[in-house]
Amino acid sequence: MKIFKHAAKYWYFYLIAFVAMIGSILLDMASPMVTKKIVDDVITDGNTKILMSLLIAILAIGFGRAVTQYVKEFLFDKVSITVGSELRRELFEHIQGLSVSFFDKNNTGELMARVKDDIDKIWNAIGFVGMLAIEGIIYTVSVLVCMVTLSPVLTIIPVIVLPIVGYTAIMLEKKIDVVYGDISEENARLNTVAQENLAGVRTVKAFARERYEIKKFKEHNERYCELNLKQSKTLIRYYPNISFYTRFLLIAVVLVGGLLTIDGKMTLGDLSAFTQYANNIIWPMEILGWLCNDIASGVASSRKIKKIFDEEAEIKDSDKAVDMSDCKGEINFENVTFELNDATILSDISFKVEPGKTIGIMGMTGAGKTSIVNLLERFYDVKSGSIKIDGKDVRDIKLNDLRKNISVVMQDVFLFSDTIMENISIGSKGIITQDAICESARAAKASDFIDKLKEQYDTVIGERGVGLSGGQKQRISIARAIAKNAPILILDDSTSALDMETEYEIQREIEALKGVTKMIIAHRISAVKNADEIIILDEGRIAERGSHDELMKKKGLYYDTYVAQYANYAE
Numbered sequence: 001m002k003i004f005k006h007a008a009k010y011w012y013f014y015l016i017a018f019v020a021m022i023g024s025i026l027l028d029m030a031s032p033m034v035t036k037k038i039v040d041d042v043i044t045d046g047n048t049k050i051l052m053s054l055l056i057a058i059l060a061i062g063f064g065r066a067v068t069q070y071v072k073e074f075l076f077d078k079v080s081i082t083v084g085s086e087l088r089r090e091l092f093e094h095i096q097g098l099s100v101s102f103f104d105k106n107n108t109g110e111l112m113a114r115v116k117d118d119i120d121k122i123w124n125a126i127g128f129v130g131m132l133a134i135e136g137i138i139y140t141v142s143v144l145v146c147m148v149t150l151s152p153v154l155t156i157i158p159v160i161v162l163p164i165v166g167y168t169a170i171m172l173e174k175k176i177d178v179v180y181g182d183i184s185e186e187n188a189r190l191n192t193v194a195q196e197n198l199a200g201v202r203t204v205k206a207f208a209r210e211r212y213e214i215k216k217f218k219e220h221n222e223r224y225c226e227l228n229l230k231q232s233k234t235l236i237r238y239y240p241n242i243s244f245y246t247r248f249l250l251i252a253v254v255l256v257g258g259l260l261t262i263d264g265k266m267t268l269g270d271l272s273a274f275t276q277y278a279n280n281i282i283w284p285m286e287i288l289g290w291l292c293n294d295i296a297s298g299v300a301s302s303r304k305i306k307k308i309f310d311e312e313a314e315i316k317d318s319d320k321a322v323d324m325s326d327c328k329g330e331i332n333f334e335n336v337t338f339e340l341n342d343a344t345i346l347s348d349i350s351f352k353v354e355p356g357k358t359i360g361i362m363g364m365t366g367a368g369k370t371s372i373v374n375l376l377e378r379f380y381d382v383k384s385g386s387i388k389i390d391g392k393d394v395r396d397i398k399l400n401d402l403r404k405n406i407s408v409v410m411q412d413v414f415l416f417s418d419t420i421m422e423n424i425s426i427g428s429k430g431i432i433t434q435d436a437i438c439e440s441a442r443a444a445k446a447s448d449f450i451d452k453l454k455e456q457y458d459t460v461i462g463e464r465g466v467g468l469s470g471g472q473k474q475r476i477s478i479a480r481a482i483a484k485n486a487p488i489l490i491l492d493d494s495t496s497a498l499d500m501e502t503e504y505e506i507q508r509e510i511e512a513l514k515g516v517t518k519m520i521i522a523h524r525i526s527a528v529k530n531a532d533e534i535i536i537l538d539e540g541r542i543a544e545r546g547s548h549d550e551l552m553k554k555k556g557l558y559y560d561t562y563v564a565q566y567a568n569y570a571e
């Protein structure tokens, strides 16, 4: 398991911490023995000469404990925090390396919980909680040994009472755990309701759903409140039991021990020391339930994380994967068929685009246009047939190289919460100059509005580009793709939010990019009209193909679309 591999690296820290722990326990064991000496030798026998050295011993023990406790806790915390953060980084790297299909199957909220909460639980279990568990065991055994040396008969009392305290504490924790599970689920629901409402505030307002949403929130909030009350009721019911048993333990020790002392079976000093031990032995029992619970949840979390670590990327470099420098940009789809979850998305797709040429792809929504891009980028692999770039199967090209050579303007624009500069240079980091970034923005007709912003290219845009219009976001993502300067450029419905005039201007700029193979996916005829070949997809098949003029003559789907889009205009 990865956790142990990471933890084992710091074995020397654990060793020092463990030695400090043993030191601290030994000092704790010694303390009642000093009390015993004071009672028996100084008070009873009147040997006042040793009083000073005994008092110094008490001070020294106090000091020693402070130091050893500090060393122990600091080291355990340090190691667990380090291991936790290493594990978190490794998990994040692993998740980033997984294929798109993994993210189709797992929801984001859950993955975030793995990276955040589950790692926290593991870190807790191998740190503070783990330390207390080890210490509790050694501590209890040591105290019992000391008790037996003082009075084997009297030790019977803690041996009977302690398991009862431990059992009650575990039962309490079990009850609390059930309520706690409900609380954390309710908490997640409450968060979802709040988050959805805040993110979708416009939709809520537009549909006048405020009252309904407030009611929904109120219900979850009340339930959350009830569960918390239930938790505290459970605590109130069990805690008095625990403290009753611990008080009982002390009183029984004093009573029975008192009788034994009167009988002369033990000294007064023995009794004082024993009472002190009895007092000290309670904490490991009291926290037993809590420890078991936290360790169990640490183990559960590590299982969940292991499951993710066991996931392998479906799409990865094959052994014979080659580099691809000097890509010319020839694209060749040969009888490509593609399935997702047993549904056929694309069947028998063949087309070829020569370097520097343009292919236009049209088709109804859901026809499979974006799927063609996903396959070319190798987010998924084909079921049968092959996709070649410069004659090389994409499955035999190193993924990094493949994607470096393709520049895509995705249909769903995603901008990072960062500056415009960062967002544009994302695909060309470190190699692009500031002037080239501005030039790309100009070609994407984004420079006009960027120049008007107060901080221009240094303007930070929100999580999903808050503060920008849909068309502005599209233009930034077009600028990003142009800046990448790859031999293959794909625009997936990338001008849909733009006015005709801006769209036209951007098209001119893109057509002027020499030596770049272009794939233009669009719903508007105007966007694909000048392409060297246009294919019309229908339910995953190529229904029509040809140049604009050829398709117009055919009077098929393309012609119908043309008529629909230009009818009013022509009249």
Ligand code: DGT
Pocket (backbone or CB within 6 Å): 104, 340, 341, 345, 363, 364, 365, 366, 367, 368, 369, 370, 371, 372, 411, 493
């Ligand atoms: P658009 O963008 O609305 O014009 O439509 P296209 O042509 O880009 O459609 P596309 O390729 O996104 O989707 C084709 C089919 O594949 C459609 O029936 C929905 C399905 N599909 C797309 N993405 C996924 C996915 O992630 N999982 C599953 N199971 N099906 C998907």
Ligand code: MG
Pocket (backbone or CB within 6 Å): 369, 370, 371, 411, 492, 493
């Ligand atoms: Mg699409």
